[in-house]
Amino acid sequence: xxxxxxxxxxxxxxxxxxxxxxxxxxxxxxxxxxxxxxxxxxxxxxxxxxxxxxxxxxxxxxxxxxxxxxxxxxxxxxxxxxxxxxxxxxxxxxxxxxxxxxxxxxxxxxxxxxxxxxxxxxxxxxxxxxxxxxxxxxxxxxxxxxxxxxxxxxxxxxxxxxxxxxxxxxxxxxxxxxxxxxxxxxxxxxxxxxxxxxx
Amino acid sequence: xxxxxxxxxxxxxxxxxxxxxxxxxxxxxxxxxxxxxxxxxxxxxxxxxxxxxxxxxxxxxxxxxxxxxxxxxxxxxxxxxxxxxxxxxxxxxxxxxxxxxxxxxxxxxxxxxxxxxxxxxxxxxxxxxxxxxxxxxxxxxxxxxxxx
Numbered sequence: 001x002x003x004x005x006x007x008x009x010x011x012x013x014x015x016x017x018x019x020x021x022x023x024x025x026x027x028x029x030x031x032x033x034x035x036x037x038x039x040x041x042x043x044x045x046x047x048x049x050x051x052x053x054x055x056x057x058x059x060x061x062x063x064x065x066x067x068x069x070x071x072x073x074x075x076x077x078x079x080x081x082x083x084x085x086x087x088x089x090x091x092x093x094x095x096x097x098x099x100x101x102x103x104x105x106x107x108x109x110x111x112x113x114x115x116x117x118x119x120x121x122x123x124x125x126x127x128x129x130x131x132x133x134x135x136x137x138x139x140x141x142x143x144x145x146x147x148x149x150x151x152x153x154x155x156x157x158x159x160x161x162x163x164x165x166x167x168x169x170x171x172x173x174x175x176x177x178x179x180x181x182x183x184x185x186x187x188x189x190x191x192x193x194x195x196x197x198x199x
Numbered sequence: 200x201x202x203x204x205x206x207x208x209x210x211x212x213x214x215x216x217x218x219x220x221x222x223x224x225x226x227x228x229x230x231x232x233x234x235x236x237x238x239x240x241x242x243x244x245x246x247x248x249x250x251x252x253x254x255x256x257x258x259x260x261x262x263x264x265x266x267x268x269x270x271x272x273x274x275x276x277x278x279x280x281x282x283x284x285x286x287x288x289x290x291x292x293x294x295x296x297x298x299x300x301x302x303x304x305x306x307x308x309x310x311x312x313x314x315x316x317x318x319x320x321x322x323x324x325x326x327x328x329x330x331x332x333x334x335x336x337x338x339x340x341x342x343x344x345x346x347x
Contacts, residue, residue, distance in 0.1 A: 043273075
């Protein structure tokens, strides 16, 4: 009887939380606690919040819009299935990012096994006509960066992450982020310099 | 302060993450140092270029159906598992009935019967798997308008 009351109480709480969700007054942690009880509707709030970041990060990795959509959606599905293991005291995206990145890496392994065409030739940038060549060269430069520098450039310039957010997502101190960004920028500035006339 | 350290600070200057003290260090240094001032200007121009870099946007409809795609796939998972198990059992039963005469024939060696059942079971699993894949491919064609 007592257990039934507790369950009813839980249901009432869930109902109230769902109503609060509609009004968007719950914090991410509170939403994720509801999701951990198996509430798929609550998960919508999380997916909608992060779907564009997930898609663009995947696109920067895999260079194909359809595959980026599929991989980002797969990552949300996988995250939902593992959500009970997630520590709600921590932010969602850094945890989710690891799942997403692993799926992107799996994608590369599959492509390598199938000996598919290299990805450098696939156009993923919005490019204006006048600076087309420079941006193409710049993108090629980004592709050729060491993986950890490439990730930082993508998060910084294509998703406008702050240094703190990048540190959280990549699990590195801000000083390391700053330093990696410095070396990446130096390399990329050299490419831009050829087109803008830096000495 | 050494130039290399100032250049590292310059690289973060335009990201507005430096402390007031670090910004002051950079600003004072570039007043005195021509090469670091040049680096500062080049980095500013570089940031302008990078700020204009954009990945290709998908059509807006993609975001409208994004959640429903995730939701449907989450919802359908158990359905697919049950469907697959049921389809495998039914097809295997139908296949078994079709070759029942061979299996019950005492003149055919046991090893051959096991082989035939193995082929049948494999065929059924492959059929269900291909059927599911076809349905998935058709579902994903909703994105056919997305430019690759």
